[in-house]
Each structure stands twice: as C-alpha cells, then as structure tokens.
Amino acid sequence: AQKVTQAQTEISVVEKEDVTLDCVYETRDTTYYLFWYKQPPSGELVFLIRRNSFDEQNEISGRYSWNFQKSTSSFNFTITASQVVDSAVYFCALSEAPENAGNMLTFGGGTRLMVKP
Amino acid sequence: TAGITQAPTSQILAAGRSMTLRCTQDMRHNAMYWYRQDLGLGLRLIHYSNTAGTTGKGEVPDGYSVSRANTDDFPLTLASAVPSQTSVYFCASSKVHYNEQFFGPGTRLTVL
Numbered sequence: 001a002q003k004v005t006q007a008q009t010e011i012s013v014v015e016k017e018d019v020t021l022d023c024v025y026e027t028r029d030t031t032y033y034l035f036w037y038k039q040p041p042s043g044e045l046v047f048l049i050r051r052n053s054f055d056e057q058n059e060i061s062g063r064y065s066w067n068f069q070k071s072t073s074s075f076n077f078t079i080t081a082s083q084v085v086d087s088a089v090y091f092c093a094l095s096e097a098p099e100n101a102g103n104m105l106t107f108g109g110g111t112r113l114m115v116k117p
Numbered sequence: 118t119a120g121i122t123q124a125p126t127s128q129i130l131a132a133g134r135s136m137t138l139r140c141t142q143d144m145r146h147n148a149m150y151w152y153r154q155d156l157g158l159g160l161r162l163i164h165y166s167n168t169a170g171t172t173g174k175g176e177v178p179d180g181y182s183v184s185r186a187n188t189d190d191f192p193l194t195l196a197s198a199v200p201s202q203t204s205v206y207f208c209a210s211s212k213v214h215y216n217e218q219f220f221g222p223g224t225r226l227t228v229l
Contacts, residue, residue: 035217045160045207045220091159104175105150105218107159 002027004094006108013082014116021077021111023092029053034068034075035093035105045091051075082115089113120144121221123208129227130198138193138224140208147213149191150175151183153204154223160207166191167213198228 003026013019025034036048049059051068059066063080079086092108124139142149147168152160152175162175166185180202182194191210195202205225209218 037220043205044222045209047217047219050217104162104165105152105160107161109159 002029002032002094002096002106004092004106004108006090006092006111008111009109010112010114012114012116015084016081018078018080019082019113019115021079021090021092021113023075023077023108025073025075025092025094027094027096029096031096033095035095036066036075036077037091037093038088039091039110040088048077079113082113084115084117087113087115121208121210121219123206123221123224125224126222127225127227129229130195132199132228133197136195136198136226138195138206138208138226140191140193140221141189142191142208142210142219142221143189144210144219145188146210146219147188148211149185150209150211150218151181151191151193152207152209153177153202154207155204163193163206198226200228202226203228 005024032053034051038046038048049066056068065078067076089110089112091110093105095105121142130136150165151163154160161177163177163181164175164183166172169185169188172183172185185191205223207223208221211218
C-alpha cells in the first residue's frame with residue numbers, strides 16, 4: 001500500500017527566510033508519480049508540480065525548488081526567500097502507475113506554513 | 118474560464134436526509150474523483166471514475182454513491198447522511214494518462 005508522510009504539521013518562518021517542507025513516501029511500485037499541491041486560506045487546491053519515478057532531476061521554478069531522492073524515498077520542497085503569500089497548507093501526494101487504482105492520489109497530512117512579515 | 122465547478126458551496130443537512138453534491142468539468146478530462154478533507158487527515162479518495170460509464174471505490178466509499186453518465190458530470194450522493202460525513206468535499210479531474218489532478222473549489226457539508 002502506498003503512504004505519504006509529512007512529519008512537519010506546522011512551520012512558522014519570518015519573511016525572506018528559506019524553508020523546506022519534507023515529504024517521505026512508501027510504495028512497492030517502480031513506476032509512480034509524486035506531486036505537491038498548495039492550499040491557501042481561500043481553500044482551493046493548486047497543483048504545483050508532478051515528477052515521475054524515473055526522473056530524479058531536481059527542479060526549480062522561481063522561488064520554488066524540489067529535491068527528489070529515490071534512495072531516501074523523499075520529495076522535499078524548498079521555498080527560497082519566503083513571502084507572506086506563501087502562507088498555506090502544502091500537501092505532498094503519491095500516485096502509482098496509471099493502470100492501478102484509478103489514478104488514486106494518496107495525500108500526506110499536509111504542512112501548514114505560516115510566513116510572518 | 119475552463120475548470121471544475123461544484124455546487125453547492127456549502128450546506129447544512131439534517132442527519133438521515135439525502136443529498137447530491139454536483140461536480141462539472143469542462144476540460145474534457147476522462148477521469149474524475151471525489152475526495153473528502155478532514156482536519157489532520159489530508160484528503161481521502163471516496164470514489165473515482167476513469168471514464169464515462171465506469172466508477173470505482175476509493176479509500177472511504179461507505180455511505181456514498183456516484184454515477185458517471187457523461188464525461189462532464191460526476192455527482193456524489195449521500196443516501197442517508199450521518200454526522201461523521203461532515204467534511205469538505207472536493208471534486209477533481211485528470212486526463213487518464215496524465216496524473217495531474219485539478220480540483221474544484223470544494224463543498225463544505227455539515228450534517229447535524
């Protein structure tokens with residue numbers, strides 16, 4: 001069975017600090033996909049990134065970067081120079097190969113990030 | 118603007134009553150999903166549909182039913198609501214072979 005663990009339930013930083021959100025996953029499949037979603041206070045879920053299990057290249061998008069390490073089953077998310085608008089709950093999620101379980105996403109419990117001015 | 122709409126935005130329901138949460142997408146996605154979000158538990162899959170005419174059970178299907186008569190609509194029905202079904206319900210969709218799921222704005226349901 002697949003499982004996603006986000007050990008940090010809440011993180012509080014001061015604006016302009018860098019912050020890393022941890023995500024550890026478990027799966028028996030060799031083909032799987034990892035995701036990050038953002039849920040701002042307004043409540044909607046915003047897709048941030050998808051990585052497949054064969055692509056371990058780190059990715060950077062503006063102030064966001066992602067570090068995927070299969071050896072430690074981790075897919076960590078770093079925000080550089082955080083801003084108040086980054087305050088949200090961030091979810092890591094895992095999906096096994098498309099032909100299994102109807103593309104079911106298994107979510108971690110989420111990390112609430114509070115960025116103070 | 119293309120996307121997913123859900124109705125109603127929120128609802129208070131008496132226990133034992135039935136209710137259907139509506140979800141419509143205009144992205145021509147094949148797959149659709151219903152999740153519930155409870156505090157501290159993240160999102161859990163209730164039911165899914167890979168394509169029109171087919172449905173499947175997710176992690177927490179008991180007390181819920183779905184139908185997928187066409188590509189765009191995926192209603193979720195609570196036949197006899199119970200207080201433990203108080204939650205925020207999210208509908209999502211994706212192309213079958215591309216796993217990004219896009220979410221609707223959610224329906225906040227309170228069962229008293």
